[in-house]
Amino acid sequence: MRKKSLIACALILLVLLPLVVKNPYILHLVIYTCMYSVLGMSFSMMWKNRLITAGTAGFWAVGGYTSALLVTKLAVPFWLAMPAGGVASALFALFIFSIALRGGPLVFFSVSLVSAFIVMEVLGTVSFFGGWEGLLDIPGPRIGPYLFFTKTSFYYMVLAILVLNILAFHALYTSRIGRAWTAIGSSTRLAEVQGVNIYRYRLAASVIGCFWAGVIGSFYAHYQNLLIPTTFSFLCSIYVQMYALIGGLNYFIAGPIVGSFVMVFLPELLRAGQEYQPIFFGALLILIIIFLPGGLLSIGERLPWLGRLGGRIGRRLRLVSTKS
């Protein structure tokens, strides 16, 4: 009951946020936080199965380009193009990873890396996709007569996507499917002996994760109105991993959100320019790895004076505990 009212409060605050935050730049940062949160959760879903993807940006791009091309070339309505972007990304993942996963986690890592790289090359070199200068003049989202134009409207859209994403992942993680994923992440040997088909469950996690990366890719395309291939470089995938790690790798939903929030806003608060971001990143990462190896969220489980409560909240956030 208390949990439900807490969630309701958080939601109301988030909905009212644009009334308080008038500065469009801040709102823009919040939108980026939500976007990176979705990408980070996609990474985390695979990490739960002890798969490390280095290709998040590639699937993000597939979703974005699919949606943008459907709208511009085929005049498909936006509300259809967005899920189509997700499906395209998911199908691409299904194709690539159904082969890669036969080889185990290391092959998965390499293949995810290489395929994202190839995606970027193809998008850059094939003129149909707009080339290295990018795909320009992507129209803003339009649902019926309503045209999304203001930062506030985009904020509500990305918030809706994020909330749906969280709900879907939460439902998965707390079901038998999520339990099988936890089992795989904990011991593949024992999971197998208990009847978990490792290959199939890992493939499912990869495809579902990439679906959401594709959906948010579509949002990104129509929010920015342009797509440039180099945006979706290896570096972007690494940043997404770092966000998840800074928030806490074992917090599969809250970790990426907290990590993205901190990493999008902290550089701004310190008024450091874009060019200092990598230095800033490196420093924070090293600090976290030394002092909080479980990520920012593990603080509750590490401070003794927070005691049992901290531990319980921590375990809640890790979504591993079944009520007996």
Place this chain on the structure above:
Amino acid sequence: MALLEIRNLSQHFGGVAAVSRLDLDIFDSEILGLIGPNGAGKTTLFNVISGFYTPSTGSVALKGERVSGLRPDEIAKKGIGRTFQQTVLFMRSSVFDNVVTGFHMNYTSGLMNQFLHTRSAKDEENGIKKEAARILEFMGLSALKDELAQNLPHGHQRTLGICVALAANPQLLLLDEPLTGMNPTETLTTLDHIRQLKDRGITIIIVEHNMKAVMSLCERLVVLNHGEKIAEGKCEEIQDNKAVIEAYLGKERR
């Protein structure tokens, strides 16, 4: 007909034959003791039966149906469960979660029901939680159900390993040195539990170095040495078997 039929089974690692041309029958509702010096191939035999290795030659059949060559999860679904010699648990999960996770393949409601947490999925989930609690009660771990597996003393971890295996509802249970690290009291309780499992119709193969325990538990013993079966029979027969005494003493003298 035997429950498990092992025919001409060999498992080679490079030049080493860890199991060599083994023929063995395991009968319904028996406790079979599998003994032999270290390196005899007992664990390897378990690994072959549970599907971690595809045997170099020969076959394993459960109730007349060939299982060798299947994946471990497929073999688990056929009704073969096991524990590991080195404790393997879901270490960062609670004791209760370990057992609930062990129930993975006992679910009947579809994945969509699971995802949507429908009524039927919830009912099933509650049923499984009750079952899990029952297994913990039976094995005497109820009081520790909220502890993390990694925080349990070693003896309890071994017991939890058996609980997880039981969650899969196996017909045949392979126990690899279940008594290591247990004190005498725990050993006695565990032996008692294993007997009760047999009474419930679970067939058990146990690998164990504690001879007194094995003798008290099993009607029938099989002795492996260098991957080969050197003796098979009733406990008393094995005790006086020359080849067996030699295999053990020869090992100790070196």
